[in-house]
Amino acid sequence: xIRALTIATSGRGLKLVTDEIEAVVGESGxxxxxxxxxxxxxxxxxxxxxxxxxxxxxxxxxxxxxLVAENDPLYTHTAEGPDDMPAHIKAALTATxxxxxxxxxxxxxxxxxxxxxxEHRRRGHTRExxxxxx
Numbered sequence: 001x002i003r004a005l006t007i008a009t010s011g012r013g014l015k016l017v018t019d020e021i022e023a024v025v026g027e028s029g030x031x032x033x034x035x036x037x038x039x040x041x042x043x044x045x046x047x048x049x050x051x052x053x054x055x056x057x058x059x060x061x062x063x064x065x066x067l068v069a070e071n072d073p074l075y076t077h078t079a080e081g082p083d084d085m086p087a088h089i090k091a092a093l094t095a096t097x098x099x100x101x102x103x104x105x106x107x108x109x110x111x112x113x114x115x116x117x118x119e120h121r122r123r124g125h126t127r128e129x130x131x132x133x134x
Contacts, residue, residue: 001028005129009119012065012083014049014057018115021131022107028133031105036132038097043087043120044127045094051114064090087120094118102133 003024009015025035039046050056068086075085098115101108109115117127 001030001133003027003131003133005131007117007127007129008124009044009117009127010124012119012122013061014047014116014118016051016114017117017129018051018107018109021115021129024131025102025107025133026105029105030102030133033102033134035100035102035107036097037100037115038130038132039117040128040130041125042091043084044125045091045096045118045120046098046129047094047116047118048098048100048109048113049116050112052112057116064093068093081122083120083122090118090120 001024005017005020005024007015007017007020021035021037037046049060068089070082070086072085077085077088100115107115117129119125119127
């Protein structure tokens, strides 16, 4: 089963999407298998991360922003603003596809793990995730 999900972001940061993906797994009827999720954009990514304490997500965002700063004079891809090229680099350094095993009809995430869509642009966007369950 393949399903496309449309997710609105409110700007830079991590948006929890576990429930939306688990719903697709539930609809599939698959009890043992694999769930693959892909984000169809070059300035956003996916991650599995701490879902209990928001300071972990804030620290990740701060660290990545320091690692890939805006307004680097070496960037030539700047037509869409100073956050455009850094967003592409951040997506290249993180993941655009995740695979999570399914057991007993559920994702095998750990207790404190959640699936996040990581928006790398300052402004909110509508992002598409493709979820494949088999």
